[in-house]
Amino acid sequence: MRTIGDTARASGLSVSALRFYDREGVLVPALVDPENGYRWYTDEQIRQARLVAGLRRVGMPVAEIAAVLGARNDAAHRLLDQHLHRLETGLVDARRELSRVHALLDTQEIPMTTITLTSTVLAAAFDSVRFAAGNDPELPMLTGVLVDVEPDAVTFVATDRYRMAIHREPVTVTGEPVRVIAPLPWVDELRGKRTSEPVTLRLDGSSIEATGDGWTIKDTPRQYDYTDWRRAIEARTTGGDPRTAAVDPAVLRAAITKGRDHELVVLAIGEGARIDVVSDADRHDDHVAVNREFLLQALEAGGDGQLVLELDGPIRPLAIRRSADDRAYSLLMPVKP
Structure with missing residues (x-):
């Protein structure tokens, strides 16, 4: 044995x-x-x-x-x-x-999708949406900026569910349509590049890089499915008849901040298509209440030129866009009474 x-x-x-x-x-x-x-x-x-x-x-x-x-x-x-x-x-x-x-x-590698913008345009596009990007670790798919390349345009989108910012630029696209979520450090580094030189973006599902005159910024896209931002566009453009008012962002910022420290801001359209900031006690059914800090950030992202606000009652998003320009705008979710 x-x-x-x-x-x-x-x-x-x-x-x-x-x-x-x-x-x-x-x-x-x-x-x-x-x-x-x-x-x-x-x-x-x-x-x-x-x-x-x-x-x-x-x-x-x-x-x-x-x-x-x-x-x-x-x-x-x-x-x-x-x-x-x-x-x-x-x-x-x-x-x-x-x-x-x-x-x-x-064989040769499959070419990445390529688009070219000036660094100024690219930085401005990211500036107009960056404020709305999420920071909730429970929603990692929103902690970046979506770069959605279509056959003839690129759309930049950021949202944290409570507000959404969208910026669309017509471009010449080489390659297939692609959607990638750009990490925020990559976005913020590009925002610092503000010259007249062209910047080439190369994107696919595993890489996103920007190349300028003597520099390249490269990162890996966030590997998540992004929210369907087009549904927000459809909700804004159908099913309602919003009232619009042109505003000077500096004047509206002053009205929002003057003697007020409430979390909410209630907006109404007064006589002569004028935007009024009213008290919560005076809120009517056709007024809309939004987060005060979110509104200030949206106004800042809109720049110094004239802005247009679109109000469509207390339960539909407040839209903020540049005057006569529908390529860049923000949507703020209303706060219910």
């Missing part, structure tokens, strides 16, 4: 492997000491263990190894031949797949 250690050395199987094949019923020791649990094997089982070791090295499944050990001589050989046939078929498939991979390596 051989100990488990002797059997391991004689067969090429490890002690742990012998224990495994014992538990699986493939190679059960001839004797197990009831007092100390020691396993003992016969000389015939040494031969079986060597068979198991050989079949293990060629990848035969455990169930088939057990079948070989329990089969008569001819049946055991048929099982070996069947396994060899599977190995040969797998090798043919592997050769075919590796040949395909070699061919892919030898």
